[in-house]
Amino acid sequence: MNNIVKKEKYVEIVKTYASDILSSETFKSQKNFVQHGKFSVYEHEILVALTCLSICDKFDIDVDRKSLVRGALLHDYFLYDWHDDDSSHRLHGFTHADTALRNACNDFELNDIEKDMIYCHMFPLNIKRVPKYNESLILCVADKISAFRETIINIFLKVSKYTV
DSSP: OOHHHHHHHHHHHHHHHOHHHHTOHHHHGGGGSEEETTEEHHHHHHHHHHHHHHHHHHTTOOOOHHHHHHHHHHTTTTOSOTTSSOGGGTTHHHHHHHHHHHHHHHHSOOOHHHHHHHHHTTTTTSTTOOOOSHHHHHHHHHHHHHHHIIIIIHHHSOOOOOOO
């Protein structure tokens, strides 16, 4: 299966499992918040969800794909631009998972896997938040891969932005 067909397949999976999230005006508002480089938080979360699915297929990992997609889309649901000159954003790397989890629980019904994914996605930076589920560990890896692509590689290569 070529990469374009795989991407289209993953986009359809994301739409199937997370239509409520994708249609949420609050989720869409993340298009206005910068994440890495020129990528918005919205674009980053889409890329992470697609990367999670790709990792599972590449390594033949059996997971709860619905939880994987939903947790990936909400892992950075902190709803602010952490680049703003605001003292409350100083420790963003250590605190935003709590904010994202609180916001996601307020706006969506989450299961234990999805909650763990959001809460633990900054592992190993937050060393005490060890992922309990395969989905959470996959998210940790996919988040780092995506952040790398969005910041470092984008300096040298044009990286496709993702929307659903």
